[in-house]
Amino acid sequence: MKKYSKFGKAAIILILLFLWYSMIFSFSAQNGEISGSLSGSIALKTVQVFDKLTFGHRSEENIALLAKKLEFPIRKAAHFTEYAVLGCLWFFFFRIFLGKAGGKKQRICMLVSIGIVFLSAAGDEFHQTFISGRSGNFGDVLLDTAGGFTGIFLCGFFNRRARKS
Template identity: 30%
Template structure:
């Protein structure tokens, strides 16, 4: 049986609520937020004299998916595997959790005006979550290596 770390589980649940809350925002509100972020990034890059045309609303939205799920992956890994055991009995529930959350997230969007649930977004979300899990284990390994040295 998996033993959850309560504070990290609470943090992961809070992140899920943030993610699902974002999915409840109608398409017009979500789109205007993405556009304002896009314009800010473009302005910043332009001020630095860097190419900025590549920053599109699509890129901003997909990066947001990846990033929020990367954070969730880190939090969930802490919640399910605080000791860094990386065993099947720990990784399986973590993986199931990190697959269910984006699947539910995209299902929520099917019922929100101006939004659409997309399997590609579930895949991007899962890639972000996987990156978070890997990042968390890599950082833990680095910290343990430094402690041992």
């Protein structure tokens, strides 16, 4: 496998970060109607697939009702997941320059990454206050940050385990 320089690796991660931020902010730029429609269609498709996989014979009305109930948790899980990935990307970006050393350096890497994820989530929610049918919610900032924290923690954990082996 070809070895890349620190700056080559950093450039790749910066490109991935740019693409990931573009995705996050493009979702935020959708008005309330489009955003709700997207969440609703994902929830509906999820329930339909689950119904087929479990050989269920739910009526269309029951499927629609279940999809409506799942829309909110699916939306929140999507937020959590997209910020978990963002946290991982930031962790790996800083890890490039700190090397494979653990301990204090890894904790600093993790804390800086969590701080950036928090600021990103706050900026995302602030951005939504300017979009028709959307609003900023500090609870979403906390959920997004929790997702980022989870991603960063998992990356740090697996980074430490890989270093030990």
